[in-house]
Amino acid sequence: MFELSIKGDFASAHQLRGYQGNCKDLHGHTWRVELTAQSETLDDIGMVVDFKIIKQQFREFLMRIDHVNLNDLPYFKKVNPTSEHLAQYIFQEFGKIIKPLKIKQVRVWESDTSDVTYYE
Numbered sequence: 023m024f025e026l027s028i029k030g031d032f033a034s035a036h037q038l039r040g041y042q043g044n045c046k047d048l049h050g051h052t053w054r055v056e057l058t059a060q061s062e063t064l065d066d067i068g069m070v071v072d073f074k075i076i077k078q079q080f081r082e083f084l085m086r087i088d089h090v091n092l093n094d095l096p097y098f099k100k101v102n103p104t105s106e107h108l109a110q111y112i113f114q115e116f117g118k119i120i121k122p123l124k125i126k127q128v129r130v131w132e133s134d135t136s137d138v139t140y141y142e
Contacts, residue, residue, distance in 0.1 A: 023060055023061075023062055024060065024061050024062070024064065024070050025058055025059070025060045025126060026058070026059050026060075026061075026070045026071065026073075026076070027056055027057065027058045027059075028056070028057055028073070028076055028077050028080055029054065029055065029056045029057075030054075030055050030057075030077075030080050030081060030084050031052060031053060031054045031055065031084070032052075032053055032055075032084045032085070032087055032088040032089075033050060033051070033052045033053070033088060033089055034050060034051065034053065034087055034088060034089060034090050034091070034092050035048055035049060035050040035051075035090070035091045035092065035093075036048075036049070036050075036051075036091065036092040036093055036098070036103040037049065037093060037103075038102055038103070038104060039093075039102050040102065041102075048091070051132045051133065053108070053130055053131065053132060054130070054131040054137075055084070055112060055128065055129070055130050055131075056128070056129040057080065057112070057116065057125060057127075057128050057129075058125070058126045058127050058128075058129075059071070059076070059120065059123050059124060059125050059126060060124055060125075060126045061123060061124070070123070071120070071123055076120065076123075079116075079119055079120060080116065083112075083115070083116050083119060092108070097111055097115075098111075105130050105132045105136070105137070105138045106138050106140065108130050109128045109129065109130040109138050109139065109140035110128075110140045112128045112130070112140075113125050113127070113128040113140050113141070113142070116128075126141060127139055127140065127141035128140050128141075
């Protein structure tokens, strides 16, 4: 089994519904994201996928959620825009883009000291 990891970042705002504390108010983060994909096979030249291609796809994907209020996105109207749900969202939505490559996990930092990992 081979694993490949890429990293990215974006800035966005959110507010947590039902939360009793400062995060109930609109605030922002510069989120950092690490995505790990896995494959049992390599392509004809010995790669899981070309880093240049997957990194470009990931940058384009993150642009969709850059400088937005996450609460305004349809996905986060159904679920609270917590770091946990954000990691799950990236896992599910970016996973559709890079099929048949499989995402192993997505790790999201909302600060230098706070992160969450989602995997299935």
